Amino acid sequence: MKIGIIGAGAAGLAAALDLSSKGHKVLVYESAPFIGGQASTIPVGGSPLERGYHHLFTNDAAILELMDDIGLGETMKWYPSRVGTYTEGKVYKTTTALDLLRLGAIPFIDRIKLGLFTLKVGRIKDWRTLEGETADYWLSERLGGAAYEKVWAPLLKGKFGRFYNQIGMPWFWGKIQTRLASRQGIRGREVLGYPDGSFDTVFDRLKSVIESEDGKVHISTPVTKVEVVDGVAKALVVKSPDGNEKREEFDCVLSTVPSFSFPDLVDLPEEYKKRLTDVHYLAAVVVVLEMSQPLTSYYWMNIADPEVPFLGLIEHTNMLPKEWYSGNNVLYITNYLDRKDPVYSLSKGELLDLYLPHMKKLNPEFDRSWIKAVHYNSVSAAQPIIPVNYSRAIPDHRTPVERLYLANTTQIYPEDRGTNYSFRMGREMAAMIMDDEQQNWRDWK
Ligand SMILES: Cc1cc2nc3c(=O)[nH]c(=O)nc-3n(C[C@H](O)[C@H](O)[C@H](O)COP(=O)(O)OP(=O)(O)OC[C@H]3O[C@@H](n4cnc5c(N)ncnc54)[C@H](O)[C@@H]3O)c2cc1C
Structure with a gap:
């Protein structure tokens, strides 16, 4: 088969790997001038x-398997992380279950309730029993008290804004499962994984394996149209880096673009289109600071305070060696926002003016002169909002157009x-495509 793939992020490249290694001809088109999509990199301090x-997390089995398959298993390293929560004007260590018991921001009885509640959710095996209820309902009604008011409510509202009370409980369940898996016992610290040389190592190796199998990954080449003839996907129209439009025929097409932009590429029946456009996405706005000093001693800092205009701080070099970045401390300031939120349109300088006055809350010594360089990134389709009973609303990978598949983050569920x-989804798509071809595309007939 000759297969066209739209998008060179994790899903597109994983599908391309398995299809090309089975002898199929794969062409991947990526609109950005780089591969890796949301997990792509920029140069910081020479790395x-x-x-x-x-x-x-330690239970991220699919990427570990994929890295083994492409000969990179040894490059995944595990690092102890330190997690803190800023609430009620103070930073609290919240790395281990024992830390939760010492969380002075809430009364002792609420800490016990919080610990027992976390264990209870961690023991639930079947997420389907949780589908009909929201995370906010569970947290407010079944946990309640100060643990909800002071810890979970600000975090939920910070992460999901006006959608905070629409998120299905499987989302919270999934978060607890992964975090408990990455902790070693009640006293145990969390360990987190990071590949030597960044996630680039994985994407670069994927590209070279795909190209060694006669595939091709074209960057700076957006797909502008999926051509459909008699209900069957036939060709892609792409805009080459030289500005010229080109048409290429395929036996089938896999798109990994966000749900809101997929209908711009192809005409779809209303019912399927509604499934796509019913899922709302939050955007991410991320400011990266290179600093002469660390702000705190934590890797991950949840901000559970509505007065602070960002959601979290991730001090990358509190987990990974700062020598990789010319000895600078690397700090991410992160926010998830509606694309209509005015903060989404602020410039890098305006964001700094908004954020920096609050940094002293985390460390009173902080001074603007610590900042040596600033980077700004935004991702429009960063976080899909997954509501209750979503298993009944997920858009099918097999779209109504024969031989046209869709695989994006709105189809990841319940995780x-x-x-x-x-x-994992990219590899499942490769298997599905090869199966469908074997069955002569029976599922569409
Ligand atoms: C701020 C942030 C932090 C995150 N942190 C983590 C983390 O700690 N750990 C983790 O595992 N995951 C994390 N993620 C999530 C992870 O990065 C994504 O879930 C994953 O990379 C999505 O891969 P994808 O291939 O599904 O989509 P994408 O990476 O979005 O790939 C889709 C690709 O399609 C391209 N494209 C779009 N339209 C077209 C077109 N018309 N023609 C050609 N190409 C097109 C896009 O440019 C993009 O490269 C984070 C995400 C964000 C935003």
Whole structure:
């Protein structure tokens, strides 16, 4: 078969790997001038660094398997992380279960309730029993008290804004499962994974394996149209880097673009289109600071305070060696926002003016002169909002157009989106495509 893939992120490249290794001819088109999509990097202090902070959990089995398959298993390293929560004007260590018991911001009885609640959710095996209820309902009604008011409510509202009370409980369940898996016992610290040389190592190796199998990854080449003849996907129209439009025929097409932009590429029946456009995405706005000093001693800092205009701080070099970045401390300031939120349109300088006055809350010594360089990144389709009973609303991978497939982060469920799941989905798509061809595309007939 000759297969066209739209997007050179985790899903597109994982699908391309398996299809090309089975002898199929694969052409991948990527609109950006780089591969890796949301997990791509920029140069910082002489090394690649993800545009948005990235790490892995110990139960991220699919990416570990994929790295083994492409000969990179040895490059995945595990690092102890330190997690803090800023609430009620103070930073609290919240790395281990014992830390939760010492969380002075809430009364002792609420800490016990919080610990027991976390264990209870961690023991639930079947997420389907949770589908009909929201995370906010569970947290407010079944946990309640100060643990909800002071810890979870600000975090939920910070992460999901006006959608905070629409998120299905499987999202919270998935978060607890991954975090418990990455902790070693009640006293145990969390360990998180990061590949030597950044996530670039994985994407670069994928590209070279795909190209060694006679595939091709074209960057700076957006797909502008999926051509459909008699209900069957026939060709892609792409805009080459020289500005010229080109048409290329395929036996089938896999798109990994966000749901809101997929209908711009192809006409789809209303019902399927509604499924796509019903899923709302939050955008991410990420400021990366290179600093002469660390702000705190934590890797991950949840901000559970509505007065602070960002959601979290990730001090990359509190987990990874700062020598990789010319000895500078690397700090991400992150926010998830509606694309209509005015903060989404602020410039880098305006964001700094908004954020920096609050940094002293985390460290009173902080001074603007610590900042040596600033980087700004935004991702429009960063976090899909997954509501209750979503298993009944997920758009099918097989679209209504024969031989046209869709694989994006809105189809990851019940887990939250992440590179691990996009790699897994890409490989599942390759298997589905090869199966469908074997069956002579019977599922569409
Ligand atoms: C701030 C942030 C932090 C994150 N942190 C983590 C983390 O710690 N750990 C983790 O595992 N995951 C994390 N993730 C999530 C992870 O990066 C994504 O889930 C994953 O990379 C998505 O891969 P994908 O291939 O599904 O989509 P994308 O990476 O979005 O790939 C889709 C690609 O399609 C391209 N494209 C779009 N339209 C066209 C077109 N018309 N023609 C050609 N190409 C097109 C895009 O440019 C893009 O490269 C984070 C994400 C963000 C935003």
